[in-house]
């Protein structure tokens with residue numbers, strides 16, 4: 096029993112002081128990925144998060160779906176899902192939680208972090224102070240946990256500010272900005288009119304609803320906006336693009352407020368206002384008499400914390416800006432990429448009569464330089480997530496969570512390199528040093544666009560590689576559905592420079608007509624926007640079913656994806672295929688309102704944005720390929736692709752694919768002399784084109800159907816070294832129990848998906 100006597104002195108809370116290599120402030124997705132990356136490199140890592148769950152805006156406390164360059168599959172960024180740690184997290188979440196339950200996503204995240212033995216996780220622990228040893232170096236952060244009444248001093252060699260508002264970099268004295276730049280400063284024609292549009296995005300509070308068997312009444316609280324006010328002043332409730340009274344889940348991202356206020360210090364005031372709006376809208380749904388269909392609906396959850404979009408941005412040696420995004424500019428120190436639209440919102444938020452967002456896409460993904468992840472003022476602090484060195488306009492794109500997560504991994508890897516070499520964060524931006532980071536990121540499954548020259552160390556380079564078969568794509572089989580050409584449809588085919596192959600497709604016409612077929616490519620080889628028309632043909636079609644030949648005379652200028660576009664004609668059906676092949680996609684000139692894709696992007700004034708069409712795939716189970724014979728066969732799936740450092744399709748598929756019939760496909764590696772091997776890493780195809788929204792959206796399949804699921808590895812004497820079953824992961828690491836000496840390795844791979852050939856992007860052996 097404790098029976099402590101009274102004291103005339105005040106007492107102190109318990110105080111614990113700890114030492115780490117790397118301290119991460121903020122357990123949003125950027126902080127989580129930074130912590131995991133550094134921990135996996137062998138550093139002791141402290142992850143401090145002020146809330147009881149990880150994930151920040153992506154957690155069950157706020158419930159936003161994590162997204163990045165894939166942009167809900169609604170723009171032309173093909174195979175653009177972020178790689179590395181965020182890929183691992185989203186693939187795992189889709190595997191366990193394809194329904195998108197936010198609580199399960201919390202579980203997946205916490206499981207990932209707790210399984211890293213080098214991470215010490217401090218939940219419910221809020222950083223509120225910083226100790227510096229000199230003007231440029233932080234030595235510790237001070238935090239408090241109200242649950243265990245303990246104050247912590249976390250000493251570290253390096254720090255990452257992933258706190259959203261930037262508490263660490265702010266207290267440490269780094270230069271920051273809030274609000275929008277003038278358009279002259281970075282030549283940003285899309286920079287907003289600060290008075291009319293405003294210069295900050297506001298916060299949002301979500302609510303969740305559910306249907307019940309019986310009528311449910313609702314009595315609004317005093318602080319709710321009245322239903323009359325909602326009807327009169329919130330014009331979005333009259334717009335079906337925004338408002339659906341039966342929507343279940345967090346669909347009302349436009350309940351936004353606070354962009355004209357101080358989005359840090361006025362947060363509590365903003366929250367109360369947002370509660371008023373959320374309950375007011377619910378009152379309007381339940382009690383205005385306009386929505387009898389909502390009679391049995393009830394509120395299941397209302398957010399307790401608003402999701403924050405924008406506050407401080409810190410200034411680094413480079414500020415990424417609009418032209419970097421739109422022109423897809425090259426940077427020597429590119430370390431990751433973005434691809435969400437530039438997505439700005441009127442600062443008046445829910446009370447604005449303007450569109451709730453103003454989204455403009457670039458023609459493909461763009462590089463983000465390392466210089467955006469450090470500050471000019473601090474030598475041992477990195478900045479992550481929505482804090483990075485970006486202008487307000489570029490931030491409109493870089494701020495999304497999968498982009499932030501990939502940046503988090505950059506920081507964790509960069510910190511490890513700095514710790515090892517005793518470098519300042521800025522030392523790593525030197526041209527001869529940055530490639531160390533770039534190589535490490537690529538080796539860990541990340542993608543850096545337009546950076547193709549880096550060779551990753553692997554015993555593969557010394558091996559003779561043979562495979563049991565290689566797909567020569569002479570036919571996408573004619574076994575699928577007939578589909579009306581109600582929207583223009585294109586088959587993307589990886590073709591070589593020179594003559595375009597002859598195609599034969601099947602059509603069924605209700606009457607005599609003609610079909611317009613266009614051959615298109617992208618103006619930039621690495622993009623997938625079909626903005627260059629090489630040739631147009633009009634082919635006569637008679638009534639009924641028939642085969643037609645498509646023979647283009649144009650020459651393909653370089654190896655790239657070509658788009659064979661069958662333009663809309665509702666009198667025609669095209670034959671599709673049930674066969675899916677890695678790196679082969681059909682796309683449609685379609686509308687995806689979720690990302691402001693109306694089929695074509697057409698800026699009405701000169702805002703420095705390009706005009707182009709959107710050609711996007713359908714999600715599974717739709718999205719079959721257009722069936723066709725191809726002559727000569729496409730030969731883009733060679734064994735040599737296994738040695739490429741690019742593990743996704745870009746200007747070519749970059750993948751080895753076995754023949755359709757070779758369902759137990761094999762790879763043999765022969766070395767002239769025995770080599771020592773301790774680790775084999777395989778990169779499988781988990782469909783980088785699939786957005787994998789973390790919550791709410793829901794997905795058709797939990798396991799990506801292209802992914803190899805059984806892997807058997809044998810040595811030169813046919814001893815089984817590894818047996819991987821039921822794989823669903825992109826990156827399959829096989830750590831051998833003991834290092835082995837061998838001059839031969841055989842891998843047998845299979846894939847239980849019928850109608851999908853076995854494939855593999857890459858193989859590293861060390």
Ligand SMILES: Cc1cc2nc3c(=O)[nH]c(=O)nc-3n(C[C@H](O)[C@H](O)[C@H](O)COP(=O)(O)OP(=O)(O)OC[C@H]3O[C@@H](n4cnc5c(N)ncnc54)[C@H](O)[C@@H]3O)c2cc1C
Nearest residue numbers: 121123145151152162222258259299402480481494495496
């Ligand atoms: C309504 C809304 C809709 C959006 N839509 C999307 C979308 O569809 N897809 C998408 O990907 N992105 C979307 N975004 C953007 C995205 O959510 C944010 O830009 C992103 O969360 C930024 O990531 P972050 O890790 O920097 O910050 P956060 O996710 O905010 O994470 C920061 C973390 O740090 C913690 N923290 C803060 N202060 C402290 C402290 N003092 N001590 C310890 N911990 C601290 C916070 O609790 C939080 O967990 C949206 C944002 C909003 C608000």
